[in-house]
Amino acid sequence: MVGRAGGGGGLERGRMRWGSKAGCSLVATKVAAGGEKALRLKGAAEGRVIFCVGPGVSPCAVVCCCGCSVWNQPAGGSDFVAGMALWVQNRKKKSNGKTKDEKSKKRRDRKQKDKGEAQLQAEQEEAERLEKERLEREHLKKLEEKYQGARESELAELNSLEQKFLSAQQWKMDYREQAKHTEKKCGQREACLVIRISIPYTLPQESRGIVISDVQEFVCTQHSPIVALFEVSGNADGSGWECNPWEHYLSCDGSPDPTVPQEMNTFMSLWREDQDEGVQLVMEKGEVVLKLIEKLEFLLLEASPNEITEEQRVQYQEFILQLQVLLHQKYNEATQNLLKIASMYDDSETGNMHTVIKDKNTTFCIWVNLKKKPRFKTHMFQEAGHGFDLPKSLALSSVAVRVLHTRYDHVSPLWLQCQGLPRQEASDNEESAEHPKDNGQEPGEEEEKGREEPSVPAAEETPSKERKESAASLTENSNNTDDKKETEEETEKNSDILDEPSQEEGAVLQEEPGGREEAAQVVDPQQLVPVGGVYHTDALQLPPQAQDVRDWSMVELLDVGLQVYPYSPGEAEDGTQAAVQITLRLPDNVIYFEAPVVARWDPAGQQWRTDGITNITYEAQERSITFGMGAFYTVALLQDAHLNLPYQAWELQPTGVDEGLFTVTAVFATIQIQIKDNQCMLSSVVVEEEEVLSHITGQWMSPFALREALKRAGVNIFPAEHSHKYVPVPRKAALAEGKAYEQMALLAAAFAFAHSKWNGEAGPGQVVFKVSEHLKADSAKDNHWSLYMFNGEKVQTLKLTETSEAFSEELEEESEFHSTLYHMLKDFASKEAMDKVERAGSLFIDSVYQLLLATRVLAFS
Numbered sequence: 001m002v003g004r005a006g007g008g009g010g011l012e013r014g015r016m017r018w019g020s021k022a023g024c025s026l027v028a029t030k031v032a033a034g035g036e037k038a039l040r041l042k043g044a045a046e047g048r049v050i051f052c053v054g055p056g057v058s059p060c061a062v063v064c065c066c067g068c069s070v071w072n073q074p075a076g077g078s079d080f081v082a083g084m085a086l087w088v089q090n091r092k093k094k095s096n097g098k099t100k101d102e103k104s105k106k107r108r109d110r111k112q113k114d115k116g117e118a119q120l121q122a123e124q125e126e127a128e129r130l131e132k133e134r135l136e137r138e139h140l141k142k143l144e145e146k147y148q149g150a151r152e153s154e155l156a157e158l159n160s161l162e163q164k165f166l167s168a169q170q171w172k173m174d175y176r177e178q179a180k181h182t183e184k185k186c187g188q189r190e191a192c193l194v195i196r197i198s199i200p201y202t203l204p205q206e207s208r209g210i211v212i213s214d215v216q217e218f219v220c221t222q223h224s225p226i227v228a229l230f231e232v233s234g235n236a237d238g239s240g241w242e243c244n245p246w247e248h249y250l251s252c253d254g255s256p257d258p259t260v261p262q263e264m265n266t267f268m269s270l271w272r273e274d275q276d277e278g279v280q281l282v283m284e285k286g287e288v289v290l291k292l293i294e295k296l297e298f299l300l301l302e303a304s305p306n307e308i309t310e311e312q313r314v315q316y317q318e319f320i321l322q323l324q325v326l327l328h329q330k331y332n333e334a335t336q337n338l339l340k341i342a343s344m345y346d347d348s349e350t351g352n353m354h355t356v357i358k359d360k361n362t363t364f365c366i367w368v369n370l371k372k373k374p375r376f377k378t379h380m381f382q383e384a385g386h387g388f389d390l391p392k393s394l395a396l397s398s399v400a401v402r403v404l405h406t407r408y409d410h411v412s413p414l415w416l417q418c419q420g421l422p423r424q425e426a427s428d429n430e431e432s433a434e435h436p437k438d439n440g441q442e443p444g445e446e447e448e449k450g451r452e453e454p455s456v457p458a459a460e461e462t463p464s465k466e467r468k469e470s471a472a473s474l475t476e477n478s479n480n481t482d483d484k485k486e487t488e489e490e491t492e493k494n495s496d497i498l499d500e501p502s503q504e505e506g507a508v509l510q511e512e513p514g515g516r517e518e519a520a521q522v523v524d525p526q527q528l529v530p531v532g533g534v535y536h537t538d539a540l541q542l543p544p545q546a547q548d549v550r551d552w553s554m555v556e557l558l559d560v561g562l563q564v565y566p567y568s569p570g571e572a573e574d575g576t577q578a579a580v581q582i583t584l585r586l587p588d589n590v591i592y593f594e595a596p597v598v599a600r601w602d603p604a605g606q607q608w609r610t611d612g613i614t615n616i617t618y619e620a621q622e623r624s625i626t627f628g629m630g631a632f633y634t635v636a637l638l639q640d641a642h643l644n645l646p647y648q649a650w651e652l653q654p655t656g657v658d659e660g661l662f663t664v665t666a667v668f669a670t671i672q673i674q675i676k677d678n679q680c681m682l683s684s685v686v687v688e689e690e691e692v693l694s695h696i697t698g699q700w701m702s703p704f705a706l707r708e709a710l711k712r713a714g715v716n717i718f719p720a721e722h723s724h725k726y727v728p729v730p731r732k733a734a735l736a737e738g739k740a741y742e743q744m745a746l747l748a749a750a751f752a753f754a755h756s757k758w759n760g761e762a763g764p765g766q767v768v769f770k771v772s773e774h775l776k777a778d779s780a781k782d783n784h785w786s787l788y789m790f791n792g793e794k795v796q797t798l799k800l801t802e803t804s805e806a807f808s809e810e811l812e813e814e815s816e817f818h819s820t821l822y823h824m825l826k827d828f829a830s831k832e833a834m835d836k837v838e839r840a841g842s843l844f845i846d847s848v849y850q851l852l853l854a855t856r857v858l859a860f861s
Contacts, residue, residue: 168846385585735792
């Protein structure tokens with residue numbers, strides 16, 4: 001037999017374990033004793049028998065190592081085994097039962113004691129918490145009382161600082177007024193009196209010259225605003241001297257004052273009468289027109305309500321529309337003049353005529369199908385990078401193809417072009433529409449007629465109803481950014497949320513009569529905007545060409561103006577619709593962060609649409625895009641206006657006396673803008689670690705001009721009133737946001753401001769941002785920033801840091817409430833910093849405010 005036992009365990013026989021008293025250690029092994037099998041304790045003296053089994057042995061003595069008798073029973077095989085097992089079981093029950101009871105009692109006692117201690121500790125902690133809250137309430141109550149007591153004086157002191165906004169506004173008004181009276185060849189101009197002098201052809205040439213010379217001398221020596229225009233009728237034989245009134249008008253006093261109706265009307269009237277100009281001359285005069293439009297847009301967006309009246313606003317909008325229509329009309333007239341002599345400039349290789357004329361604003365491409373050979377149905381304007389592939393039917397026709405790329409957008413409604421102003425419904429008494437309704441005409445023809453009806457000159461002179469509606473949309477609620485100072489009552493009325501969209505604006509796409517499928521083809525103008533200008537693609541009828549007859553060159557003159565070719569798409573040889581394939585090169589000075597959306601202009605609906613555009617291929621590296629069209633349309637390349645929002649970070653820091661650096665880290669680009677006095681300069685635009693837009697960097701301009709330049713270049717970091725519908729950021733109350741921008745601008749001469757990740761957690765009624773005193777040129781260090789929370793009426797320093805785990809409004813120790821950010825920073829700032837704030841120039845403050853208001857970094861980051 002073999003047995004083994006562990007401490008407190010037992011003796012096992014075979015696989016059965018036999019127990020002993022607790023604490024006994026029984027380890028047995030086989031031994032020989034008198035020829036009989038016996039078990040003894042391992043290590044015990046010889047003969048120390050635990051039990052014996054053998055002939056003549058009736059009882060079996062079982063003892064443990066301590067000598068205690070455990071079992072005495074005659075050995076009986078299975079009975080013995082069962083007996084031993086029973087004994088072991090009983091012993092374990094007694095021992096374990098006693099131990100469990102003791103342990104259970106101890107555990108209960110300990111648990112009860114711990115519970116009592118925990119309850120006592122909780123009561124102590126609760127008492128401490130309540131006491132702490134009581135002390136905090138008393139402390140906050142004292143701070144609140146102190147804040148209320150100092151509020152009036154703080155606001156009065158802030159108001160004296162805010163006078164700098166009014167000083168900047170007055171300076172700009174004086175500057176614009178002075179610009180009107182800048183001395184030119186004909187002296188100071190306040191108004192323009194036009195004297196029209198008719199000289200009959202019967203007057204001798206010599207006398208005619210004397211009259212003109214005397215009048216010119218009188219006009220140019222007077223300080224009165226007079227412009228003399230001469231109408232000279234020719235002699236009976238067709239000879240005679242004629243004065244060019246346009247040249248005289250420009251040479252006398254330069255471009256007209258866009259705010260003076262007499263000058264503007266004269267300017268447009270003179271140009272409208274001159275119908276024999278070439279494309280190059282139209283481009284030159286077009287630059288003057290674009291500058292006039294820019295000036296008018298600047299006045300509409302920047303001038304304060306007390307600077308221009310409502311009547312003037314409507315008048316300026318009408319001037320913009322008339323100038324836009326007139327400029328495109330002149331391009332049509334120049335195109336017509338060129339087509340009349342197209343055969344004189346045919347290409348020796350193809351027999352067709354093609355040319356490219358371009359300047360910084362416009363690229364004019366035209367191809368004239370003189371030979372009508374189908375193998376020349378494809379053409380690429382190498383100088384411009386634009387091209388086309390015509391269906392066979394057009395390749396066999398007397399047709400001209402024009403691609404007119406304007407880097408400006410004079411097609412979209414005016415409320416879209418000037419997005420700083422809200423859209424309003426047009427009045428009911430607008431003039432009747434001049435755009436033809438959808439009557440089955442070829443879409444390219446529709447667009448031409450919608451713009452200016454080239455075959456009917458009278459229609460070119462008056463904007464359409466839809467264009468007038470776009471003007472009417474700007475007449476109310478101009479959202480003037482220069483009008484800084486609202487009354488408390490007005491501010492509270494508008495303190496809910498900035499730019500709350502109307503119910504009408506809530507729909508992304510206006511429901512079309514054709515249902516959802518039709519609506520999906522209409523571009524949402526608040527989300528997708530033209531970038532890089534507009535491409536007018538037209539198929540034009542070829543006028544009669546000059547014929548050489550002996551020594552004469554004869555040409556048939558048609559008084560019908562520029563005519564659109566009546567093209568309707570047919571079927572190609574493979575049974576599919578024969579589409580016009582267009583290839584456009586993207587402008588080099590424009591950034592497309594994503595593949596642009598190709599859309600066509602619908603003049604009847606006054607909207608951009610994506611239907612009718614097929615097989616789009618975008619080559620980002622080659623900067624070109626190819627697509628098919630069922631007809632000739634005016635097209636544009638659209639980009640999401642909000643793809644660079646929300647901002648990832650931003651920082652505003654002073655860099656010198658009335659100088660600062662504004663850095664915005666957007667989704668795709670990092671933009672740095674330098675500020676100095678009343679001007680801004682684009683320092684850099686970095687996209688994928690590469691600097692871009694070198695054509696506009698390093699140039700000083702007004703904040704308004706910089707904003708427009710960046711938007712034209714495709715870098716739109718300026719939210720519109722509807723942008724909250726497209727950018728997933730928490731809304732901010734107008735009171736908190738607007739007041740924060742004002743006071744940040746007032747302090748920008750000595751303090752740096754930056755983005756805080758907790759701004760979004762603070763709720764709509766409060767803004768959170770970082771502030772650091774900044775008197776040196778280096779950037780503010782991370783440990784120098786403090787967090788401030790501002791609701792427009794109260795500002796507090798937060799104990800929170802950018803590395804905290806959760807947002808908390810807990811007040812920083814030894815800090816107080818203040819009514820203004822100025823007084824809050826005054827508590828901790830150095831005297832040098834506050835002196836610098838006091839000396840800050842009003843123009844610098846205004847420029848900072850304009851940039852903050854344009855980017856709205858507290859609402860879109």
